[in-house]
Amino acid sequence: xxxxxxxxxxxxxxxxxxVAFWCNPISGxxxxxxxxxxxxxxxxxxxxxxxxxxxxxxxxxxDRFSAERLKGVDSTLKIQPAELxxxxxxxxxxxxxxxxFFGPGTRLTVL
Amino acid sequence: xxxxxxNSGPLSVPEGAIASLNCxxxxxxxxxxxxxxxxxxxxxxxxxxxYSNGDKEDGRFTAQLNKASQYVSxxxxxxxxxxSATYLCAPLKIVGTYKYIFGTGTRLKVLA
Numbered sequence: 295x296x297x298x299x300x301x302x303x304x305x306x307x308x309x310x311x312x313v314a315f316w317c318n319p320i321s322g323x324x325x326x327x328x329x330x331x332x333x334x335x336x337x338x339x340x341x342x343x344x345x346x347x348x349x350x351x352x353x354x355x356x357d358r359f360s361a362e363r364l365k366g367v368d369s370t371l372k373i374q375p376a377e378l379x380x381x382x383x384x385x386x387x388x389x390x391x392x393x394x395f396f397g398p399g400t401r402l403t404v405l
Numbered sequence: 406x407x408x409x410x411x412n413s414g415p416l417s418v419p420e421g422a423i424a425s426l427n428c429x430x431x432x433x434x435x436x437x438x439x440x441x442x443x444x445x446x447x448x449x450x451x452x453x454x455x456y457s458n459g460d461k462e463d464g465r466f467t468a469q470l471n472k473a474s475q476y477v478s479x480x481x482x483x484x485x486x487x488x489s490a491t492y493l494c495a496p497l498k499i500v501g502t503y504k505y506i507f508g509t510g511t512r513l514k515v516l517a
Contacts, residue, residue, distance in 0.1 A: 336409075336493050336507025337449065350504065385448055392437050392497060394505060396448040 296320070298397030300386050306403045312374035315400045318367070319388030326363060327394065328371050329385040337385055337396075343369065376404045406431055409508035411494055417514045424481040426492050426511050431475065434500030438470055438477045441493040443510065449493055453479060484515045 329337035342350040345366035363369040441449035455468040491510040
């Protein structure tokens with residue numbers, strides 16, 4: 295069974311530029327999560343989807359971050375414009391039931 | 406007070422010894438508990454889940470849960486150098502929300 299797929303794996307951009315991350319969850323997993331992980335910290339939830347509905351986006355900085363999950367399968371997370379403090383690893387995860395599985399992540403560096 | 410507290414370590418144990426990793430949580434609304442292993446530069450990997458008080462064993466791993474004390478632990482028997490990683494504790498809050506709350510992790514070093 296294929297795991298959670300994310301792309302790109304690495305991204306380096308200059309501040310104020312836009313960036314987008316893509317995630318394809320494990321087949322059949324209707325719950326999808328986007329997390330941000332800073333160095334030395336645990337993952338922090340940005341947004342959770344149940345199928346195509348964003349059911350928890352309370353931690354998503356909505357002035358610059360947006361996300362979508364069209365058709366309830368793959369998802370895109372966008373930052374526009376990026377700031378220096380957005381440098382982190384962005385993790386996508388999916389679950390069916392309570393067991394959650396992570397993708398490899400996208401390491402974002404904002405210069 | 407942090408919602409999930411873990412000793413950041415590093416916890417150093419000799420090869421073959423038992424490694425004991427501890428986690429306390431503050432929210433009694435947490436019902437299920439998960440342990441993730443994260444190698445440096447990699448994403449978290451689910452290794453154990455526990456839902457009720459007591460012990461749960463899976464190979465060399467044993468998870469222990471005490472909801473009254475709001476304490477969950479992970480024991481790794483016969484520790485190997487390949488177990489060297491950061492171990493993240495993640496209670497799942499389901500009262501008023503549905504969210505995994507991750508600790509900052511404990512870094513384990515198994516010395517050959």
